Amino acid sequence: MQKRLSLAIVAGLVGLVALTAPPSAPAEDAPLSAAELGESLFFDPNFSVNRTMACATCHDPDRAFTDGRETPATGMVSLGDDGHSMGVRNTPMATYALTSPPFHFDDAIKEYVGGEFLDGRAATLADQAIGPPLNPVEMMMPDANAVVARIKENSDYVADFKRLFGDDVFERASDTAPDTPAAFAAFGQAIEAFERTDQFAPFDSKYDRFLRGDYDLTVLEDLGRTLFFSNNNVNCSSCHKLKREDAPHEPFTNHQYRNIGVPRNPGLLALGQVSPDYIDHGLLENPQVSDPAMDGKFRTPSLRNVAVTGPYMHNGVFSDLRTVIEFYDKYNNPERKLNPETGKPWAEAEVPATVDLDELRAKAMSERKVDALVAFLKTLTDKRYEPLLEDQN
Numbered sequence: 001m002q003k004r005l006s007l008a009i010v011a012g013l014v015g016l017v018a019l020t021a022p023p024s025a026p027a028e029d030a031p032l033s034a035a036e037l038g039e040s041l042f043f044d045p046n047f048s049v050n051r052t053m054a055c056a057t058c059h060d061p062d063r064a065f066t067d068g069r070e071t072p073a074t075g076m077v078s079l080g081d082d083g084h085s086m087g088v089r090n091t092p093m094a095t096y097a098l099t100s101p102p103f104h105f106d107d108a109i110k111e112y113v114g115g116e117f118l119d120g121r122a123a124t125l126a127d128q129a130i131g132p133p134l135n136p137v138e139m140m141m142p143d144a145n146a147v148v149a150r151i152k153e154n155s156d157y158v159a160d161f162k163r164l165f166g167d168d169v170f171e172r173a174s175d176t177a178p179d180t181p182a183a184f185a186a187f188g189q190a191i192e193a194f195e196r197t198d199q200f201a202p203f204d205s206k207y208d209r210f211l212r213g214d215y216d217l218t219v220l221e222d223l224g225r226t227l228f229f230s231n232n233n234v235n236c237s238s239c240h241k242l243k244r245e246d247a248p249h250e251p252f253t254n255h256q257y258r259n260i261g262v263p264r265n266p267g268l269l270a271l272g273q274v275s276p277d278y279i280d281h282g283l284l285e286n287p288q289v290s291d292p293a294m295d296g297k298f299r300t301p302s303l304r305n306v307a308v309t310g311p312y313m314h315n316g317v318f319s320d321l322r323t324v325i326e327f328y329d330k331y332n333n334p335e336r337k338l339n340p341e342t343g344k345p346w347a348e349a350e351v352p353a354t355v356d357l358d359e360l361r362a363k364a365m366s367e368r369k370v371d372a373l374v375a376f377l378k379t380l381t382d383k384r385y386e387p388l389l390e391d392q393n
Contacts, residue, residue: 004066029109037157038190038193040157040195041194043055046154048138048139049140050081053081055129063388064095064305065094065200071086075311076090076267077316080138080139085137087120089315092116094200096200097195098195099251099253099302100255100353102123103115103286113254113255120283125192126185128188130184130188134147139238147187148184148187151187164190166180169186203249204383204384205379206378209383211248221378222376223368224376224377227373228240234373241254251300252304257297257298259282259295259298259349259354262315262359279350281295282296282351283298295354296349296355297354303377307321307380307381307389308385325370329370332360332361333361333365
């Protein structure tokens, strides 16, 4: 009886609010913002040749915007729209991609910085967003005009594009690329607007809550934090820190490029998508880069959500986060001779000539220190993805 009475009271209160609240226009009548349009485009599979693959297919919002599909590549790389083609690089996490500056060469530090994709070939998020639809092993659309034709199939898209980007958006060329339709460039700009929303960078992990005084790190997590930021221990922060220690909104990457000696992935090569002697030259495959010293360098990824976004490295060669830390330690620890995932000695670097050995130099780690770093890295998981950590246990 008490339960029914409570529900009746609640229903009455809801009715009272409905009678007294000012009328508002239905949500569907409100014009979409660029970010909302971008969200619709991000989840729409109509921009792949067979209409089976959207941006969200490889950047699943339930998995920190990475590819969690079960495929023959077992997460190492993504499956294309035709159901059998695959790339050669692990799909980067889209969360916190907005923290990367446009791709450029910094004369002060003599380093390439920023950009999107693992080799920085897309200067901005908008540039990145228009890449996969035309990629022959991803969404496989033949050209920009074909993507624009798919946009024009949807009358709502047409109206929103004209309102947001100009009535002539479907007639004129892009301001920055005369051979590209303006509507195709606008497609990328809308998706970029979506990727710049808080959904992609909430900064609400346990570590962020610790900085705000809303979470107490465990002893192991705090040891990992101390190790991470200490230049006298493991040297993680030389590449994975942009701001001062414990600064808010730290992206946990300096957005630069490094060759850390990652080996080739035999599991990936066994899929037969490339020749057995294939070498990924990383930054040197960026059309803007020709310096041989850049061979084998890849953009340093953000460590946010790293505990729930494996497999790891540019080619998905390591499955476990702990393996990654042991891989770094093998440069300094003579006891760290075997890859724990294979039980065999660590394989040679894919591009051995340019490995950044100076930045890999650090003190050898004990098992407890490895455990501590893993524990700290788990605290960088966004709150919405913390249940994924529980699934690992």
